[in-house]
Amino acid sequence: xxxxxxxxxxxxxxxxxxxxxxxxxxxxxxxxxxxxxxxxxxxxxxxxxxxxxxxxxxxxxxxxxxxxxxxxxxxxxxxxxxxxxxxxxxxxxxxxxxxxxxxxxxxxxxxxxxxxxxxxxxxxxxxxxxxxxxxxxxxxxxxxxxxxxxxxxxxxxxxxxxxxxxxxxxxxxxxxxxxxxxxxxxxxxxxxxxxxxxxxxxxxxxxxxxxxxxxxxxxxxxxxxxxxxxxxxxxxxxxxxxxxxxxxxxxxxxxxxxxxxxxxxxxxxxxxxxxxxxxxxxxxxxxxxxxxxxxxxxxxxxxxxxxxxxxxxxxxxxxxxxxxxxxxxxxxxxxxxxxxxxxxxxxxxxxxxxxxxxxxxxxxxxxxxxxxxxxxxxxxxxxxxxxxxxxxxxxxxxxxxxxxxxxxxxxxxxxxxxxxxxxxxxxxxxxxxxxxxxxxxxxxxxxxxxxxxxxxxxxxxxxxxxxxxxxxxxxxxxxxxxxxxxxxxxxxxxxxxxxxxxxxxxxxxxxxxxxxxxxxxxxxxxxxxxxxxxxxxxxxxxxxxxxxxxxxxxxxxxxxxxxxxxxxxxxxxxxxxxxxxxxxxxxxxxxxxxxxxxxxxxxxxxxxxxxxxxxxxxxxxxxxxxxxxxxxxxxxxxxxxx
Numbered sequence: 144x145x146x147x148x149x150x151x152x153x154x155x156x157x158x159x160x161x162x163x164x165x166x167x168x169x170x171x172x173x174x175x176x177x178x179x180x181x182x183x184x185x186x187x188x189x190x191x192x193x194x195x196x197x198x199x200x201x202x203x204x205x206x207x208x209x210x211x212x213x214x215x216x217x218x219x220x221x222x223x224x225x226x227x228x229x230x231x232x233x234x235x236x237x238x239x240x241x242x243x244x245x246x247x248x249x250x251x252x253x254x255x256x257x258x259x260x261x262x263x264x265x266x267x268x269x270x271x272x273x274x275x276x277x278x279x280x281x282x283x284x285x286x287x288x289x290x291x292x293x294x295x296x297x298x299x300x301x302x303x304x305x306x307x308x309x310x311x312x313x314x315x316x317x318x319x320x321x322x323x324x325x326x327x328x329x330x331x332x333x334x335x336x337x338x339x340x341x342x343x344x345x346x347x348x349x350x351x352x353x354x355x356x357x358x359x360x361x362x363x364x365x366x367x368x369x370x371x372x373x374x375x376x377x378x379x380x381x382x383x384x385x386x387x388x389x390x391x392x393x394x395x396x397x398x399x400x401x402x403x404x405x406x407x408x409x410x411x412x413x414x415x416x417x418x419x420x421x422x423x424x425x426x427x428x429x430x431x432x433x434x435x436x437x438x439x440x441x442x443x444x445x446x447x448x449x450x451x452x453x454x455x456x457x458x459x460x461x462x463x464x465x466x467x468x469x470x471x472x473x474x475x476x477x478x479x480x481x482x483x484x485x486x487x488x489x490x491x492x493x494x495x496x497x498x499x500x501x502x503x504x505x506x507x508x509x510x511x512x513x514x515x516x517x518x519x520x521x522x523x524x525x526x527x528x529x530x531x532x533x534x535x536x537x538x539x540x541x542x543x544x545x546x547x548x549x550x551x552x553x554x555x556x557x558x559x560x561x562x563x564x565x566x567x568x569x570x571x572x573x574x575x576x577x578x579x580x581x582x583x584x585x586x587x588x589x590x591x592x593x594x595x596x597x598x599x600x601x602x603x604x605x606x607x608x609x610x611x612x613x614x615x616x617x618x619x620x621x622x623x624x625x626x627x628x629x630x631x632x633x634x635x636x637x638x639x640x641x642x643x644x645x646x647x648x649x650x651x652x653x654x655x656x657x658x659x660x661x662x663x664x665x666x667x668x669x670x671x672x673x674x675x676x677x678x679x680x681x682x683x684x685x686x687x688x689x690x691x692x693x694x695x696x697x698x699x700x701x702x703x704x705x706x707x708x709x710x711x712x713x714x715x716x717x718x719x720x721x722x723x724x725x726x727x728x729x730x731x732x733x734x735x736x737x738x739x740x741x742x743x744x745x746x747x748x749x750x751x752x753x754x755x756x757x758x759x760x761x762x763x764x765x766x767x768x769x770x771x772x773x774x775x776x777x778x779x780x781x782x783x784x785x
Contacts, residue, residue: 165246165247165250165294167195167305167306167311167314168191168194168195168196168199168294168305168311168314168315169195169311169314169315169317169318171195171199171247171251171291171294172189172191172195172199172201172315172318172319173318173322174243174244174247175199175201175243175247175289175291176189176201176318176319176322177322178243178244178287179201179203179205179287180322180326180329181205182203182205182206182207182287183205183206184203184204184205184286184329185204185328185329185330185345186203186204186329186330186332186345187201187202187203187329187330187331187332188200188201188202188203188332188334189201189315189319189331189332189333189334190202190333190334190335191312191315191333191334191335192336193308193336194305194307194308194309194310194311194312194315194335195294195311195312195315196294196295196302196305196308196311197292197293197294198290198291198292199290199291199292199294200288200289200290200291201288201289202286202287202288203286203287203288204284204285204286205286205287206259206260206285207257207258207259207260207265207285207286207287208255208257208259208266208287209259209261209262209266210262210266213255213257213266213268213278214268214278216244216255216268217244217245217248217253217255217268217270217275218245244289245273247291248270248271248272248273249272249273250272250294250295250296250297250298250301251272251291251292251293251294251295251296252269252270252271252272252291252292252293252296253269253270253271253289253290253291253292254267254268254269254270254289254290255267255268255269255270255287255288255289256281256283256287256288256289256290257283257286257287257288258283258284258285258286258287259285260285264280264281264282265280265281265282265283266278266279266280266281267279267280267281272296272297307723309664309667309668309723310668310717310723312335312664312668313661313664313665313668313714313717315333316333316340316341316660316661316664317661319331319333319341319660320341320355320659320660320661321393321400322400323341323343323351323355324351324352324355324393324395324400324427325395325398325399325400325429326398327345327346327347327348327350327351327352328345328346328347329345330343330344330345331343333660335664339685340660340663340664341660342685348376348377348378348427348429349365349378351427352377352378352393352427353378354659355391355393355427355659356378356380356391356425356426356427356659357391357657357658357659357686358380358384358425358657360378362380362381362384363378363379363380363381364378364379364380364381364467364468365377365378365467366378366379366428366463366464366467367463368459368462368463368466368467369459370455370458370459370462370463371455371458371459372432372433372436372455373430373431373432373455373456373459373460374430374431374432374459375428375429375430375459375460375463376428376429376431377426377427377428377429378426378427379410379424379425379426379428379464379467379468380424380425380426381468382414382417382418382419382422382424382468384425385418385419385422385423385424385425386422386423386425386707386708386711387421387422387423387708387711387712388423388708388711388712388714388715389423390661390662390711390714390715391425391426391659392407392410392423392424392425392426393426393427393428394406394407394428394430395427395428395429395430396430396431396432396437396448397430397431397432397434397437398429399448401448403448405450405453405456405457406428406430406456406457406460408457409456409457409458409459409460409461409464410424410426410428410460410461410464411424412457412461412464412465413460413461413462413463413464413465413467413468413470414464414465414468414470415465415468415470417468417470428460430456430459430460432456435451436450436451436452436455437449437450437451438450438451582772582773583762583769583770583771583772583773584620584761584762584769584770584771584772584773585762585763585769586760586762590762593615593620593771593773594756594761594771596615596616596617597613597615597620597752597756598756598757599615599616600613600614600615602614603748603749603752605624605742605743605748608739608740608741608742608743609623609624609625609739609740609741610622610623610624611624611627611748611751611752613752617775617776618773618774618775618776618777618778618779619773619774619776619779620771620772620773620774621771621772621773621774622752622755622770622771622772623739623768623769623770623771624737624739624741624743624748624751625736625737625738625739626763626764626768626769626770627751627752627755627761627764627770627771628736628737628751628755629732629733629736629764629765629766630732630755630758630760630761630763630764630765630770631736631751631754631755631758632731632732632735632736633728633729633731633732633764633765634758634759634760635732636676636727636728636731636732637724637725637728639675639676639677640672640675640676640724640727640728642675646677646694646695647677647678647679647692647693647694647695648677648692648693648694648695649679649691649692650690650691650692650693653689653690653691654689654690654700654703654705654706655683655687655688655689655690655703656687656688656689656690656703656704656706656707656710657686657687657703657707658686658687658688658707658710659686660686661714662707662710662711662714663682663685663686663688665710665713665714665717666680666688666710668723669713669723669726669727672723672724672727673727676694676727676731677692677693677694677695678690678692678693678694679691679692679693680706688706690703690706697735708734709730709731709734712730712733712734713726713727713730716729716730725765728765729765729766732765733765733766737751755770755771
């Protein structure tokens with residue numbers, strides 16, 4: 144009897160190992176560029192073709208490899224960066240597992256050309272699908288060039304799951320920008336389809352941070368502090384220059400770009416009450432500490448690390464940021480940020496900061512909070528851990544300012560209907576201690592029947608300036624006005640993208656938008672879609688966009704920051720959507736929909752409700768939040784003991 148367990152072939156082992164190390168073209172670029180940096184390169188040039196799927200070339204001026212090293216460099220578990228198990232706890236290099244070249248060679252056609260200063264000729268190694276084809280001498284300068292062609296040519300299943308060319312190119316760009324943050328002394332160049340997209344000259348930390356944040360060094364604040372053996376250096380934006388997204392936040396730990404929640408939280412804590420609501424700071428921070436105090440082996444990508452003592456690192460970062468901003472330790476933390484109007488970016492102090500209790504608007508909000516919480520509870524949406532409005536404040540859901548696109552403010556006296564509606568504000572606090580069994584409508588037969596009932600309704604009220612109560616046969620529907628308008632706008636934008644021509648309103652004064660390489664790459668990917676929506680935008684240099692025309696519904700825009708926020712939100716949206724078309728539609732919908740807390744005239748509510756009920760999907764917003772809750776009449780009977 145033959146056993147079911149057998150040894151895998153060497154070819155299969157190589158492919159499995161490659162699948163664990165090489166996820167997409169960006170993984171290849173990361174591994175190769177890290178090897179260049181470990182080789183003390185001062186210049187790294189990356190070229191990609193079709194997002195890296197067809198071709199990747201990484202060239203450097205590092206110390207190169209000897210013929211003996213080249214002979215074994217593409218073997219599995221071959222590395223120059225570790226010799227004993229103890230080295231795992233004092234890692235000073237970026238790549239170190241000894242699997243990168245072997246894994247890349249297993250799923251591509253790879254050639255390595257390299258030369259050291261000790262030799263007159265270079266060495267060339269060619270590998271195809273894990274099989275060595277040629278090994279010999281070649282003429283070249285000192286340094287290394289690795290050429291990777293036809294990635295995943297022998298693993299079609301993996302190749303099938305790669306995204307669009309533009310998306311893969313964006314991942315490559317993001318990876319290079321992160322590595323550029325960690326090595327400011329190195330020049331980085333990225334070329335896509337013979338077009339230069341990144342050109343970063345060598346410099347110091349301050350220069351590199353200013354380049355990545357697209358700000359002048361005079362606009363940023365230098366952080367330099369050491370606490371309990373943890374050194375923190377870098378640049379942070381003042382409160383007046385914060386953004387609605389987290390796209391410009393870089394953390395480098397011992398020259399390794401990482402994602403670190405403890406560090407990020409510490410930065411926010413350091414800002415105290417100075418951080419404007421729904422705004423995020425920009426920063427590039429370099430953190431140095433004893434290598435024995437961190438573990439870089441948490442994840443194969445080495446993007447995640449673990450500190451031996453999070454508290455020590457958090458304290459060091461928070462102290463550094465707080466002292467740079469001159470924020471007192473006893474800062475009053477409140478949901479409403481302290482005034483930043485008097486904050487001077489050129490000074491190290493804070494002027495005019497006031498306690499939250501001195502603000503009459505906050506007192507008014509506090510008086511209304513009880514009623515709002517009742518409405519929130521009935522809706523079953525707000526205050527939960529999964530609510531995007533709470534967990535993702537970087538989405539454009541801010542209640543500040545009149546951002547209602549296509550909705551004109553009501554300026555006249557209230558109509559008789561509106562006065563009546565105010566009298567009919569539902570006192571849900573009467574049943575605040577009772578569990579309301581309101582369920583969200585979903586796209587099933589029951590949900591479709593409730594929507595059909597709603598289409599014949601003519602009675603509705605706005606409650607707490609954020610929900611719409613719709614009286615229907617057999618019960619009541621509760622509509623989230625922001626989610627409803629977001630769904631309506633999403634479908635309108637998708638329809639507009641399907642049209643050949645859209646109206647554009649030319650601007651008398653063009654808007655200037657400064658972008659980094661990642662943002663420029665995303666704009667280029669979505670350039671045609673922007674144009675189809677009515678945007679007139681052109682590149683005005685390597686890091687500047689000039690907005691010369693806008694869709695008519697965005698005519699109120701007066702600053703380039705608004706287009707920048709739209710672009711930043713699009714980057715985040717494209718992380719979860721493979722289609723740029725849908726990502727842009729969702730982003731536009733979020734930026735152009737009415738907000739919670741906005742009083743709507745009766746006519747606007749009627750238009751919104753009718754458009755929602757006739758939408759293709761009236762059940763969920765583009766980000767998946769429910770729009771409509773149903774409260775059957777039987778539930779009211781239960782509440783009143785009938």
